[in-house]
Amino acid sequence: MxxxxxxxxxxxxxxxxxxxxxxxxxxxPAEARESNKVPDKAIGLLYDSTLCIGCKACMSGCKEANELPLEDTIGEKLWDTPLELSGKTYTVIKVYQHGTMENKDKAENGFAHIKRQCLHCVDPSCVSACPVSAMLKRPEDGVVTYNKDACIGCRYCVAACPFGVPQFQYDTPTPQIAKCQLCKHRLAEGKIPACAQQCPTGATLFGTYPALSAEIERRKALKPGEAALYPRRTVDSGDNHEKPAPEYVEHVYGQKDAGGTQVRYLAGVPFDKLALPVGLPDRSYAADSETLQHTLYGxxxxxxxxxxxxxxxxxxxxxxxxxxxxxxxxxxxxxxxxxx
Ligand code: SF4
Ligand code: SF4
Ligand code: SF4
Structure with a gap:
């Protein structure tokens, strides 16, 4: 038999x-686990694509602050030229281009920039998927950290992230997962993340979650074309520059997407054109998968x-x-x- x-x-x-x-x-009946909420002392970034000039100072600042090697993708061995996130690159500026590319922040015959990095999800899938708690969300400020000593290299976090962020270092004998940790070492020294520190236009802005929420609301309420002030580095730095308000798309990326993120985005071009996944549910994937697990095992x-x-x-x-x-x-x- x-x-x-x-x-x-x-x-x-x-x-x-x-x-x-x-x-x-x-x-x-299954006991549904709700999506986690934004921590009380949450911090984060606001990336405003309409302020970004594509200078990539954020990228070089990130490399320097995190002691990451240069990445040569064009064979000149002169410049750091990553095209995507990788084991050597925690953040990358990409560009959308269409037609004649004469209109900044317009989809039609236009162009726009987008910054890729870890979004520091409110309820992160990478943390939920990690079997050894190498990925952790700090309860106080919500920064999503990575502990290389705890990591067993299973790459569940790579598969679980809805934004394609964590990268496995395939080309080293001692591979780790590479991803932005919001410059936690700089935060510990009372500094702000290097990318926000280096950005000359305030396109990458650091602040508390509520302060960034208020700044998002302020910008969304501006009339397109009217003169407006934009802070550099932090919301309350007082170092402002003036420029006409842009026309934003309605969607504030990260406000609700996949349960919300602590890195949020404003743009003049729809986010599906800016290399970010759209149509994600408001409920986090971590809540869904843990509800299923508890139903099956609990x-x-x-x-x-x-x-x-x-x-x-x-x-x-x-x-x-x-x-x-x-x-x-x-x-x-x-x-x-x-x-x-
Ligand atoms: S963007 Fe990806 S890697 Fe970053 S916290 Fe969210 S799930 Fe984790
Ligand atoms: S917060 Fe730090 S690690 Fe993250 S993208 Fe900015 S500079 Fe890089
Ligand atoms: S430093 Fe600021 S303006 Fe320059 S590419 Fe980065 S986000 Fe854009």
């Missing part, structure tokens, strides 16, 4: 007493189904044992057998 996967699952779902118990458990449904399968298999195996001594737990792809 041979027990294949199909037999195993059929037995598990069949009329055994254990499977019946599982079905009862399955009908129990309600003992998955272990129960497995147990039912084992019980059924054992019962059937013992019944058939007298007729046939050949007992295989699983089929092997190459047609081999495992004897129990």
């Amino acid at each position: 041979s027990i294949t996967r199909r037999n195993f699952l059929r037995n598990a779902a069949g009329g055994t007493a254990a499977a019946a118990a599982c079905a009862t458990l399955a009908s129990m 309600g003992l449904i998955l272990p129960g189904v497995a147990l039912a399968g084992l019980v059924a298999a054992a019962w059937k195996g013992s019944k058939d044992h007298h007729d046939d001594d050949d007992f295989d737990m699983f089929d092997h792809p190459e047609g081999g057998k495992t004897h129990g």
